[in-house]
Amino acid sequence: MSAIFRHIETFGALLLAFIWISPLLFAFWAAFHSTTDAVNFNVMAPWTLDNLRTAWAGAPWLRYFLNTFLLVSVVLIGQFVITTLAGFAFAKVQFPGKDFVFILVLMQLFILPEVLIVENYVMVSRIGLFDTIIGVGMPYMASAFGIFLMRQAFKSVPIELHDAARVEGCGWFGILWRVYVPLARPTYLAYALVSVSTHWNNFLWPLIVTNSPETRPLTVGLSIFGAPENGVDISVISAATMMSIAPLLIAFLVFQRQFVQAFLRAGIK
Amino acid sequence: MAEHVNIERRRQAIYGWLLLSPAAILLTTFAFYPSIATLWTSLFSRGTRRNPTEFVGGENYTDLFADPTFWLVVKNNLIYAAATIPISIFIALGMALWANSKIPARGFVRTAYFTPTVLPMIAAANLWLFFYTPGLGVLDQIGSLFGLPSINWLGQPETALWAVIIVTIWKEAGFFMIFYLAALQTIPEDLKEAADIEGASRFTYTRRIVLPLLMPTTLFIMVNALINSVKLIDHLFILTKGGPNDASKLILYYIWEMAFAFFDAPHAAAMTILVLIVLGIVAGIKFTYLDKRTHYQ
Numbered sequence: 249m250s251a252i253f254r255h256i257e258t259f260g261a262l263l264l265a266f267i268w269i270s271p272l273l274f275a276f277w278a279a280f281h282s283t284t285d286a287v288n289f290n291v292m293a294p295w296t297l298d299n300l301r302t303a304w305a306g307a308p309w310l311r312y313f314l315n316t317f318l319l320v321s322v323v324l325i326g327q328f329v330i331t332t333l334a335g336f337a338f339a340k341v342q343f344p345g346k347d348f349v350f351i352l353v354l355m356q357l358f359i360l361p362e363v364l365i366v367e368n369y370v371m372v373s374r375i376g377l378f379d380t381i382i383g384v385g386m387p388y389m390a391s392a393f394g395i396f397l398m399r400q401a402f403k404s405v406p407i408e409l410h411d412a413a414r415v416e417g418c419g420w421f422g423i424l425w426r427v428y429v430p431l432a433r434p435t436y437l438a439y440a441l442v443s444v445s446t447h448w449n450n451f452l453w454p455l456i457v458t459n460s461p462e463t464r465p466l467t468v469g470l471s472i473f474g475a476p477e478n479g480v481d482i483s484v485i486s487a488a489t490m491m492s493i494a495p496l497l498i499a500f501l502v503f504q505r506q507f508v509q510a511f512l513r514a515g516i517k
Numbered sequence: 518m519a520e521h522v523n524i525e526r527r528r529q530a531i532y533g534w535l536l537l538s539p540a541a542i543l544l545t546t547f548a549f550y551p552s553i554a555t556l557w558t559s560l561f562s563r564g565t566r567r568n569p570t571e572f573v574g575g576e577n578y579t580d581l582f583a584d585p586t587f588w589l590v591v592k593n594n595l596i597y598a599a600a601t602i603p604i605s606i607f608i609a610l611g612m613a614l615w616a617n618s619k620i621p622a623r624g625f626v627r628t629a630y631f632t633p634t635v636l637p638m639i640a641a642a643n644l645w646l647f648f649y650t651p652g653l654g655v656l657d658q659i660g661s662l663f664g665l666p667s668i669n670w671l672g673q674p675e676t677a678l679w680a681v682i683i684v685t686i687w688k689e690a691g692f693f694m695i696f697y698l699a700a701l702q703t704i705p706e707d708l709k710e711a712a713d714i715e716g717a718s719r720f721t722y723t724r725r726i727v728l729p730l731l732m733p734t735t736l737f738i739m740v741n742a743l744i745n746s747v748k749l750i751d752h753l754f755i756l757t758k759g760g761p762n763d764a765s766k767l768i769l770y771y772i773w774e775m776a777f778a779f780f781d782a783p784h785a786a787a788m789t790i791l792v793l794i795v796l797g798i799v800a801g802i803k804f805t806y807l808d809k810r811t812h813y814q
Contacts, residue, residue, distance in 0.1 A: 261615035262622065264608075265629035268687065271644040272632060274655060278647065334540035342526070343533030349541070356548045358800040362748045362769060363792050366776045366785050367551035367558070390543035420532055449637035451751040452769075456777060467639045471754055474643055482647055489643040493636055500635045504628060507635070508695055 279487040286483050299487035303473070306484070308461050309491065312469035319381050319454070319465050320447050326389035327443055328436065334390070335398025336424050340410070356392035362452055369456055379459045388447065394439055401435035402428050441510035448496050466492045552793060559786035570783075577787040587788070589763050590771045593678055597767055598746035601685045606738055608690040610731070613697030614723070631691040638688065642755035645684045649756070674764035677757050681765050684752050689745055693738045700734040701727070740803050747792060768792060 278286040279300065285293035303309075337343070338350055361368065368387050369378075377383030405428055413423045429436075451467040458464045464472075470492050474485045500507050559577050564570035581587045616627045633641060648655045651669040660668065670680045704727065712722040750770045753759055759766030759774065766774075768788065776785035 257615065257618070258620045261618075261620050261626050264612065264615070265622075265626040268691070269629040269632060271641075271648060271687070272636075275644045275647060330539045330543065333536040337533045337536035341529050341533040341536065343530040346533065349537065352549070353540070353544065354804070355797075355800065356544055358744070358796045359548050359552055359793060360744065360748055360796070361547065363772075363789055363796070364548065364551040364555065365773065366782055366789060367554045368547055369776075370554070371546060371551060386543070387547035390540040390547070392544070395540060445635055449635075449639075451637065451639050451754070452773065455754075456773075467637045467751075470637075470643070471639050474646075474755065482650065485643055486647065489640045493640045496635055497632070500632070501628070508627075508631065 275486040276490055278483050279490045281483060283481045283483040286486075299483045300491065302484050303488040303491060306488070307469055307473045309466075309469070309488075311461055312464060312466045312492075313495075315381060315463055316448060316465040316467075319384055320444050322381055323385040323388050323447050324440060324443050326385060327391055327394050327439070330390050331394035331398045331439075332424070332429065334395045336402055336428060338395065338399040339402035340428075353392045353395055356390075357396075361387045365453060365456055368453075372457055378457060379463050381463055383457050384454050384463070384465070385447075387453070391443075394443070397435060397439055398432065401432040405431050437506070438510035441507055445496060555786045555789045555793070558783055559790050561783055563781055563783045577783045578791075581784060581787055581791075586763055586766075586771070590766050590768055593764070593766055594746065594768045596678060597682060597685070598743065600679075600682045601689070601746055602739060602742040605686045605690045605693060605742060606735065608686065609693035609738065610697055610735075612690065612694040613701055614727075616694065617698060617701045630694055633688050633690075634692040634695075636688070638749065638751035639755060641684055641688050642752035645680075645687075645752075646755060649680055671757050672761055674761055677761060677765040681752060681756055684756070685745070685749050688749070689742065693742070696734050696738055697731060700731050704730055740799065743799055744796070747796070 280295045280297070281290070281293050282296060282298065284290075334353075338346065338353075364387075372378055372383045372386070377386065409427050409431075410423060413427050418426060449467060450465075451471065454465050455468050455471070458468060461469075470488060473488055560572060560574060561570045562568070562573045562576070612630045616623060616630060620626065636644075646654075649670040651657055651667050651672065654670075656670065657667045660666075668676065670676045708726055709722065712726060717725070747769060750767050750773075753765065753767065753770045757765040759770050769792070772785045772788050772792070775781050775788065
């Protein structure tokens with residue numbers, strides 16, 4: 249009885265896995281077949297690279313890749329610096345008003361940058377960062393989530409190490425740089441993976457603050473490329489989609505274990 | 518001595534604020550100030566060349582409440598939340614229980630469940646476009662095998678919102694699974710052994726021991742899913758653009774449209790404030806009520 253049940257369960261798990269992955273598999277298959285073959289499910293149809301060639305020629309993809317790469321790097325560097333300093337202040341320094349400010353920071357977990365698009369757009373334009381990569385990245389740099397994560401990581405560092413470094417003559421920044429940052433390396437890695445995948449995939453805000461191919465990230469480029477008014481056929485859209493998700497997807501498949509662990513570490517406090 | 522302590526305290530205060538200042542400046546610039554500016558904007562009329570902006574108090578809000586599209590969008594978003602939150606949590610739980618049990622091809626199963634999470638919403642929408650396209654799409658082709666008529670999933674008001682909901686569930690269930698998986702791995706083995714000795718079935722064990730222990734994770738995921746039901750709207754840009762007849766339009770999309778397609782910032786601001794109030798209530802519940810109740814480990 250329980251053996252039968254077990255088989256049913258296995259079947260269910262595999263069926264769900266297949267359903268879950270099928271949109272991706274199908275788009276992959278379609279990307280390498282002509283549109284007529286793809287929409288007719290012609291399984292025996294020959295493979296072709298034409299869609300990829302058409303898609304590649306249809307938009308400045310290399311520029312988009314570069315923009316996304318720059319955006320992700322700028323955001324990550326900014327986040328590392330700012331959340332390290334703020335996290336350290338919250339974890340290890342006593343100052344008046346700390347609890348109140350910390351609550352303000354936590355509030356930002358719920359005041360989503362996505363919701364404030366209207367005024368943030370005004371702000372970015374006012375400080376002259378409209379249509380720049382810095383302007384796309386800036387609202388995300390002081391991430392409340394990152395500050396919280398760093399605070400937790402620094403809190404778990406034993407105070408003895410801190411005192412020992414101080415006895416050795418290290419100043420505050422020396423202690424932060426030589427003791428805390430190296431010990432929090434796993435947290436940095438986890439945060440980096442979450443941040444990179446979030447901003448690689450971000451769409452609404454970049455759509456609003458970019459206005460030229462020189463700053464547009466991949467997601468925005470892809471949405472413009474695939475817009476119905478451009479009349480691109482579905483195999484070519486599949487090819488473009490595959491192309492733009494390939495780097496992150498391959499990285500994910502290779503570093504799957506670390507990736508999943510990073511998400512776990514970031515999610516569970 | 519007392520003076521020494523005083524100096525040290527003052528020094529810490531200066532260091533603390535110095536360390537905090539970059540974050541404080543950025544948070545003020547891109548979170549707190551814009552929130553207040555949004556409130557401010559929402560109280561003024563939209564300026565045109567002939568009529569400069571003037572203070573109108575709550576008029577933008579009453580306009581919104583009188584706007585049937587606003588209520589339709591609110592209703593859509595409530596359906597969106599009421600469908601995506603429980604269904605994706607339920608599927609995530611099932612996925613986690615399966616991905617944690619001893620089944621063949623477990624690695625493949627886990628990867629398959631999680632992969633949609635790493636895709637951009639825009640890319641996910643492109644993939645699903647292929648399924649939903651009438652006549653040519655995969656769903657129609659499967660349907661035609663069984664003699665079903667062609668259905669324009671994205672083009673008719675009855676199905677458009679549900680088509681959007683399915684993509685969201687597909688995208689977030691695997692993400693939530695990860696949190697359940699982590700929680701499952703912290704449940705001690707001896708509970709399972711004790712349940713076996715007592716002769717409890719696997720079903721009873723899951724219902725009576727595993728599910729209660731997963732409660733804190735479920736609440737955490739629920740808050741995340743709730744936030745997602747406000748912010749996951751990217752796929753609307755590809756799939757439906759909120760149509761047909763606003764049948765699949767969600768609040769954040771409407772805010773975007775209002776501000777950047779109709780150039781009506783005051784009404785967009787009023788709507789933003791309403792969303793912020795709802796999020797604030799959620800935050801309040803999370804930080805007071807839930808955080809106290811779930812820390813029983």
